[in-house]
Amino acid sequence: MTLEEKINQAIKEAMLARAKERLEALRSVKSGIILLKTDKGPSHEVTVDEELKMLQKQVKQRKESAEIYTQQNRPELAEKELAEAKIIEEFLPAQMSAEELESKIKAIIAQVGAQSAKDMGKVMGVASKELTGKAEGRAISDMVKRLLA
Known part of the structure; x- marks a missing residue:
């Protein structure tokens, strides 16, 4: 099962469960996959490495945003970003110790x-x-x- 198929399945499950935050995070990942596919032309096949880099980039962006929100005393926004980062991390391989x-x-x-x-x-x-x-x-x-x- 490809990452795109996993994301699509997770989106369906999130819609059925009415999990708004999860759905938002998954849709941003799907958007990233679509951008990867169309970035280098219509016949470009997305590699697993490209998918992993895109996922890592999205997690990093959310963690950096959460850090900024925390510095600006906006804990509710920081929590939202960290929750989305955690959801996206589910699709990354386990990190090394x-x-x-x-x-x-x-x-x-x-x-x-x-x-x-x-x-x-x-x-x-x-x-x-x-x-x-x-x-x-x-x-x-x-x-x-x-x-x-």
């Missing part, structure tokens, strides 16, 4: 043969591709910096 991430990045550093912080670009290139959808970019970057320092 810090220990798993560290061991995976150590393996990538050994594979690439990185010695110092100068080699961060090499490590990040491989790590970003391998860990797409499994860890946030910022977490990957921070871990690479820490291990190469």
Whole structure:
């Protein structure tokens, strides 16, 4: 079952349950999928990596918005954004723990043969591709910096 099919099914379920917040979040994901499909022409097939990046981007946007709302003392809007982020995260693969991430990045550093912080670009290139959808970019970057320092 593709992501689009899962989202369509979840939209139907949310409509039947009259879950307004869930429906809103799912519709924004569906909109993102449609934009991906039409972005590069009518015959473009959307890859799983593109879908994962789109989902991660939407979650990140909502978390950043919630942070801004919290700073501006608007907790009701922050809660709404965080709830939508949580709904979208249901469609992402499980995120790696810090220990798993560290061991995976150590393996990538050994594979690439990185010695110092100068080699961060090499490590990040491989790590970003391998860990797409499994860890946030910022977490990957921070871990690479820490291990190469």
